[in-house]
Amino acid sequence: MESEILEWLRKEMNGFFPATVGIMPPMPVPPSSYEAGRNQYYSTRILKEILREVPADGYKLLGVTEKDLCIPILTYVFGEAQLGGTAAVVSLARLRQEFYGVAPEKALLLERLRKEAFHELGHTFGLIHCTSRECVMYLSNTVVNVDSKGHDFCRHCRVTISSKIGAGR
Numbered sequence: 808m809e810s811e812i813l814e815w816l817r818k819e820m821n822g823f824f825p826a827t828v829g830i831m832p833p834m835p836v837p838p839s840s841y842e843a844g845r846n847q848y849y850s851t852r853i854l855k856e857i858l859r860e861v862p863a864d865g866y867k868l869l870g871v872t873e874k875d876l877c878i879p880i881l882t883y884v885f886g887e888a889q890l891g892g893t894a895a896v897v898s899l900a901r902l903r904q905e906f907y908g909v910a911p912e913k914a915l916l917l918e919r920l921r922k923e924a925f926h927e928l929g930h931t932f933g934l935i936h937c938t939s940r941e942c943v944m945y946l947s948n949t950v951v952n953v954d955s956k957g958h959d960f961c962r963h964c965r966v967t968i969s970s971k972i973g974a975g976r
């Protein structure tokens with residue numbers, strides 16, 4: 808992972824979540840997560856490994872990878888999280904314009920990463936998919952959907968997160 812991208816994301820998260828956001832040392836992608844037949848990585852297995860890395864004073868841990876992720880029933884996922892749990896993972900692979908054969912766009916990539924990272928973390932706070940298209944918790948299974956949905960949590964989802972952070976530590 809480019810450290811510049813991680814640092815950008817850390818700042819975005821620090822600006823939103825009432826918690827200290829830090830960056831962990833790089834973690835190898837677990838070989839057991841590789842699905843040779845699909846040339847992708849099974850995100851649920853990555854979540855299991857992420858859980859082992861959670862520091863004693865850690866509250867949530869988000870993995871960020873360039874690897875293309877999948878789960879058995881879907882051809883790909885942008886990320887996965889434990890609903891109401893600790894671990895989440897997000898992939899940059901399909902957020903990059905290059906994946907679709909067009910020129911890279913750094914600002915667009917970062918915007919998509921922010922949305923998907925906040926979305927997966929939202930799941931760790933127990934949020935399910937939101938019906939508001941303005942909300943970052945709206946289901947986005949294509950980049951078109953990622954781009955069209957809002958950039959932040961709606962008021963309802965925000966209240967849920969605040970209550971979890973207030974009570975859950």
Ligand SMILES: [Zn+2]
Nearest residue numbers: 926930936946
């Ligand atoms: Zn989701």
Ligand SMILES: [Zn+2]
Nearest residue numbers: 937942961964
């Ligand atoms: Zn919402």
